[in-house]
Amino acid sequence: MSFDTATAAGKAAPADEGDIVIRVRGLTNRFGSKTVHEDLDLDVRKGEVLGVIGGSGTGKSVLLRSIVGLHTPNEGSVEVFGQHVGKLSRDERIKVERRWGVMFQDGALFSTMTVRENVMAPMVEHTKIPRALMSELADLKLRLAGLELEAAPKRPADLSGGMRKRAALARAISLDPELLFLDEPTAGLDPIGAAKFDELVRSLSNAMGLTVFLVTHDLDTLAATCDRIAVLSDGKVLAIGPLDEVRKNDHPWIQEYFSGPRGRAAVR
DSSP states (O other): OOHHHEEEEOOOOOGGGGEEEHHHHHHEEEEEEEEEEEEEEEEETTTTTTEEEEESSOOHHHHHHHHHTOOSSSSEEEEEEEEEEEGGGGHHHHHHHHEEEEOTTTOOOOOOOOOHHHHHHHHHOOOOHHHHHHHHHHHHHHHTOOOOOGGTTSSSSGSOHHHHHHHHHHHHHTTTEEEEESSSSSOOOOHHHHHHHHHHHHHHHHHHTTTEEEEEEEEEEEHHSSSSEEEEEETEEEEEEOOOHHHHOHHHHHHHHHHHHHHHHHHH
């Protein structure tokens, strides 16, 4: 099955204007002589879990960082909630940032803080609620992320890898965001831990009405969690759509990715 012209050109599938939470147009990212993205377009729809995949060096994490404003692209525009991220004033940006949460690949927890203090950090930065209430809300977020409260007073170094992932997720949902960014959330987890984390992300998405932008290489995560998948290749979005639709694409990388033993097992 050949991919259609719009998909082949890296153009996002059409969606109602009110349903688009993230709109990327003409994004170009260069690092020296290497072009990672060139004229990349992407739409992320409200309430969906979008999985972003691609080979090494295709710029999955760079795309995420460009969307949240941690990297300034060479060209193109990024809109989140209808606002151009790169053109916001400091106060406007703070308001937008309160509406999203980010979980980085390594968790990026503050090593000198307890787990509870890590989850409270966004509240301290963005709200003026009493400290005691912050502590109670942090404990609630930890429970939502699947952690027992015995972990709250511990330092990140005292937790297992899976527990650190959950603590990082709890911090990402600290301010009840509408939009959640996850960068390789199951990397380094054993299969059982990864499966439980996938279930957690899906349940939180449903319960909180989250839109999720999920960078992953995990085939099981795609099958268990994602509503649509965007494939990055050659600087663009090569294909985008539901798993069953994308895996029928005849591009060599997509066929190799999905047709191996792990790909077949994940789809089953």
